[in-house]
Amino acid sequence: MADHDEERVHPRRRPPRAARRPHRALRRLLPRSVRARATFAATAVVALALSGTAVALLGVLQANLSRDVQQSAVRQADKVAALAEREHLPPVIAGPGGTIVRVVDSDGKLVSTTPDLAVSYGVVLPRPQAPEPPQPPGGPLSYRQTFEPDGRAYVGALVRDPEQRVVSVTVNGPDGELTIYSAAPTGTVDAAGRTAAAALAVALPLLVALVALVTWRVTGRALRPVEAIRSEVAEITGHDLHRRVPVPRTADEVSRLAVTVNATLDRLEDAGQRQRRFIADASHELRSPIAVLRTQLEVALAHPDPESWPELLADALQDTVRLQDLAADLLLLARLDAADPVATELLDLDVLFADVLDARPADRVPVRAELADGVRVLGNRTWLTRLLTNLVDNAQRYAEGRVEVRLAVEDGAAVLEVRDDGPGIPEPDRERVFERFTRLDDARSRELGGAGLGLAIARDLVEHHGGTLCAAGQPDGAELPCGARLVARLPLAGPLSRAS
Template sequence: MALPLVKGLSVRARSAIASSLAIAVVLGVVIVGFTWVMRWSAEGQTRELAQTTAEVLVDRVAIDGIAVVTQYDGESLVQVLDASDRVAAASSGAANLTVPNVTGPATIDGTRYYVVDQRVPSTDLHVRVARAYGDDTETRRTAQTVLVGVAPTLLVLVAILAWVATSRALRPVADIRREVEAIGAGDLHRRIEVPPTRDEVADLAGTMNALLDRLEAGSEAQRRFVADASHELRSPLATLRQYAELARAHPDDLPPGELAEVVDTASRRLQVLVDDLLVLATVAEDAAAPREEIDLDDLVLTELAAFRSTEVAIDASSVRPTKIAGQERRLAMVVRNLLANAMRHTTSRVRIATGSDADGAYLVVADDGPGVPEAQRERIFDRFVRLDDGRARDEGGSGLGLAIVAAVVEEADGTVVVDEAPGGGARFTVRLPAWTDA
C-alpha cells in the first residue's frame, strides 16, 4: 500500500524520496555502528591498560616491595591487599576506596571501572588495579556532527542524482507515450521505434508494437466482416426489392403466390444471417456464464432427430456416454452446425462419434463428400468463407456455421480441426474439457 505522502507523486519524485530514505537508513546504521565500534575500541583499550598496569606493578612489588605502589602516579587506582583482603598499600586517592575483588567491569563511587586483580608470586599479597572507562561524549559528538552536518547534504545529493537518473531512464517512456498518443484509428499500421537498449523500455516498446499488431489485425478483420456481412445481406435484400418493384409496376405479370414465396425465402435467409451474426457477437459475452455438466451423447442424439428424415445414412453407433463442461445452448449449436455442414456435403453417409480419452472429451463428425483441401483447412473456419469446390455456396447456408463452431469451441477452452476422413471426405474433430466432479 502506497504511503499517503507519496501517493499521486511522479515516478521521479517517488524515486528521489525512496533513494533518500534508503540512504538515510544506511547512514543511520553506519553512524550507530561507528559509535559502537569506537566505544568497543575505547573499552578494549581500557582493559589492556589495566591489565598491563597490573602486570608491571606485580613485578615491581615482587622485587621492590609494596612501597612502589604509594609512588604510583598513573591514571589507575592501585591497591596492594594482604591475605585478609585488607589494604596494605595504595596509590594516591585509592586508600579509602573499596575496590571489588573481581576481574572485569565494576562500579566504584558511581564511576565505571575495569578491575584487574593479580597475586604477587611467592607472597600472600594481591595487586588490584582499577582503570576508569573513557568518556564517550566526544564520540557521540562526532557522530552527531556527521549526522547533522553531512547527512542532509548527502541526502539532497542522492535525491538529485535519483531524480536525474530516473528522468533519463523515463525519457524513452515519454517518447513511447507521445508516439502512442499520435496513433489514431486510421494509423494502426504505424509502429513504435524499439530502442537498442535491450532493457525493460525496449520490452515495453515491443509489447506496444505487439498490441498494435493485434489492434490492426482486429480492425482489418472487423472491416472484412462488415464488408462480407454487407455483401451477404445485399443479395436477399436486392431480391426483395426487385420483386417488390416488379409487383408494383406489373402486378399481372407475377404468377399467383410467387411473390409470397420469394419474400418468404429471402426473409428466411435474412433471418438466418441475422441470427448467426448475433450468435457471433455474443459468444464472448456468454463465455463468462457458469459452465454446467452436459451429457454430450444425449445432446448429439437430440440434434440428430432433426436429420433422421433425410435420405443420408447416419451412423451413430460410436456415440458413447460422455460428460463435458460448458453451456448447453451454445454447444448444441456446435453439434447442429457440424451435422448440417456434413449433411450438405456428404455423398451418402455421415458418421458421428463421442467419447473421452487422456486428452479430454471429443466429438467427431465425418462425411464421405469431396473433403476439404489441406491448404484450406484453417481458412474454412473464417467468417463467410466458402470454398470453390463441392463446398461452394449452397442453399440455406449463411457462410457462418463453421465460424460459429470455432468461436464457441474456443470460448469453451476447446479446439476444433478438420482433416480427411477414412475412405475420403471431411472429418471434424472437436475437443472439449471433460466434466469433473472436483
C-alpha cells in the same frame, strides 16, 4: 437485540472529519510522482541505515578505546605488582604513556609513585576496601567497576576526575602488603570520539544527498522510456492503430512493457480489420438477397400475371428465409463476440445428438451415427444443438452419398467427428474455412444457400465450451477415403473427467 441490529446496520463507523484531516494533510505532503516517491524512499532508508550505523560505530569505537585505556592501566599495575613481589620498590616509578602509578602500604602510607603526576590529575588514593554502593549522579564519585583479568581481582578506584581510568591490585612482597593504584588518562578516548562524531556529522549528510541525487537521476533515466510509451499511446486513435510504441534496448521490465503494448496494439488492429471486413461482408451478403427479392417484386408488379405468381412467391419466400437465417447467424455471432454468460447444464451428448439427428428426416443424404453412451459435458443445450446442426449442414452441402457422425471419448475429452464423401477440404485451406464469410467454392455455396458462417459459428461455439474444432484429413483405413472430416473436442464433466 437492538444493539446487534444496530451493529448490522452500521458495521463500520467512519472516523470524524476532524480526525481524518491530519491523514489527508500527511498525504498531501508526500510526493506524488513515481520518481519523487522512489527518491524519497531510497533517501529515507539510506539515512536511517547510515544513522544507525554511525551510532553503532561510535559506540564500538568508544568501547574499544576505553577497553584499550583500561588494559593499559592493568598492564602497568601488573608490571609494578610483579616487581613488588620480587624486590623492594624504588620511591619513584616511571609511568609509560602518561600512566599514573601510586603504591601504598596497609596503613595507607605512600611507598612509591610516578613523578608528580598524581597531583596534576587529582587522583585520590584511598585505602583498599570493599566497593561502596554507587552514589547518586552528580556526586563526588565518578567511576566504579569490578573486573577479573588473568585471575586477579581489580577494583575500580574512586576518582574525582572523570578523565581517569584507575585500577588497583594488592600484593605481598618484601615491603609487606602493598596496594598498587594505576591510572590511565581517557582524554584520547574522548578526543577520538569527538573527531569521529564530527567526521560523521559532515560525511553523512553529504552521502545522503549524493544518494538522493543519484536516485533522482537514475529513476528519471529509467522512467524516460515509460513517458515515451505514454505519449505515443495517448496519440494513437482508432484510425491509426498501425502505430507502435518505441521499444528500449534495455531488455528490462520497461522493454517488456513496450513489447506487451505493441502486442496489444497488434490485436486491436487485427480486431479492427476483422470488424471492418465483417461489416463489409455482412453488408454484401444482405444486399444480394434483398436485391433479388426487390427485383422479383418489381417484375410481379410490372407484369401482373396470376400464373407466374406462385413461382415468384416461392422464390421470394426462399430469399426471405435466406435473409432470416443470415440475420440469425449475425445475431448469434454478435452474442458470441460479446461473451455474454449463458445457462449451462450437465448434458448427455449421445442423447442430445440422437434427438437432433432424429429431427432431420428430410436430409438429402442419409446420416449414419455412431454415438458412445455416457458422454457427459457441461454446456448449453441450444448452442451444442447448433454445433451439430452446422456441422451436419456443411456435410450435407458437399456430400455425394454418405455422411457419418461419430461421438466417442478419447484422452479424457468428448470427441465429435462429422465426415462426408464430398470433395473434401484442401490442406492449405483447412484453417481458412473457419473464417467468417469464407467459401471455397463461392458459386456453389451461393447456389446451396450458404453464407460462409456455419463453420465460423461452430468453432466459436466449441471455444466457448472450452474445446477445439479443426478440419483434419481422413485417417488411414477409413471407410471414407476422401471428403471432409471435422473434429470437435469438448472437456468432459462428471465421473469421466475425474477418472481421466
